[in-house]
Amino acid sequence: MSNHMSSIGFEVYSQEDFERLAELVYTSGKRMITKKGIYSYLESGKGIELWLQMNKRNEIIGLNPHYSGLSRIRVGLTNELMNDSNSILDGTFHAWADPADETVESGSYPFVFDMPNRANFGDIQVPQILNIQLTAFAHELSVYDDEDHYLESQESEMKFASESFIPSGLFGNEETPSATAIFSGKVIDTSVVTNEHTGATFYWALVKTLGGEIDVVADKGLLRKEMIPGGIISGSFWLSAKFLDNPLTKKKSLLQGLLGR
Numbered sequence: 001m002s003n004h005m006s007s008i009g010f011e012v013y014s015q016e017d018f019e020r021l022a023e024l025v026y027t028s029g030k031r032m033i034t035k036k037g038i039y040s041y042l043e044s045g046k047g048i049e050l051w052l053q054m055n056k057r058n059e060i061i062g063l064n065p066h067y068s069g070l071s072r073i074r075v076g077l078t079n080e081l082m083n084d085s086n087s088i089l090d091g092t093f094h095a096w097a098d099p100a101d102e103t104v105e106s107g108s109y110p111f112v113f114d115m116p117n118r119a120n121f122g123d124i125q126v127p128q129i130l131n132i133q134l135t136a137f138a139h140e141l142s143v144y145d146d147e148d149h150y151l152e153s154q155e156s157e158m159k160f161a162s163e164s165f166i167p168s169g170l171f172g173n174e175e176t177p178s179a180t181a182i183f184s185g186k187v188i189d190t191s192v193v194t195n196e197h198t199g200a201t202f203y204w205a206l207v208k209t210l211g212g213e214i215d216v217v218a219d220k221g222l223l224r225k226e227m228i229p230g231g232i233i234s235g236s237f238w239l240s241a242k243f244l245d246n247p248l249t250k251k252k253s254l255l256q257g258l259l260g261r
Contacts, residue, residue: 001013001221008137008217011200036088037055038054039119050065050066062087062089068133070189072132074212075131076095076096077128077129078095078104080092090114091116091119094177099129108212112239113240124250125250128247130244134240136183137239139238147232150162179239180239182236189229
């Protein structure tokens with residue numbers, strides 16, 4: 001059974017697997033101290049990342065995967081979202097993809113993404129426009145040799161374009177939107193990636209979809225056939241991103257400065 005960890009070559013299927021992986025990141029990762037807690041950051045080759053979260057008492061409170069790929073997508077940040085299930089070191093943002101000119105709340109579509117290193121930044125100003133690297137972790141994934149095969153696979157009269165994006169996380173029953181999406185796109189580049197720590201392999205692709213290019217990672221067990229450049233992929237995904245630009249942060253008031261906040 002695939003999950004976000006197996007999508008980048010970490011075989012985590014039980015609590016014991018999770019604890020072993022957390023211990024690896026705890027002992028081998030690079031420490032990053034923030035005002036809200038501590039990250040231990042571990043790279044496992046070719047863009048594979050793990051972000052272990054610890055509170056100020058050095059207690060583990062979370063562990064997030066990420067993959068730093070080749071994508072670069074311009075977005076307009078409109079809001080930072082707070083979810084009861086998030087830890088103090090998690091980050092979740094609402095944004096618009098490919099905003100028109102300098103109008104933040106416009107563009108191809110709105111969507112939500114999670115962020116593994118949110119606490120490395122201060123009080124981020126919204127709205128603002130910046131570039132992010134965006135990775136989609138596949139939950140379900142279908143692969144087609146070309147656009148014709150993709151269109152033929154859709155039996156209904158109404159067909160989705162080969163480059164389409166549905167921000168499904170905005171339409172759920174939960175009070176706070178989630179960082180999930182359903183999209184299709186054209187494969188620009190793809191390869192099989194090996195995780196240096198585990199030796200396990202997974203699929204990576206750079207995919208052009210509506211609004212920009214997105215990195216896609218997938219457990220090999222999800223695919224019935226390999227992705228190829230020029231082919232089309234379609235599926236459902238969890239979205240994780242990192243800033244490529246330094247975000248604008250809010251200026252502290254005189255009182256906040258005096259109080260050290």
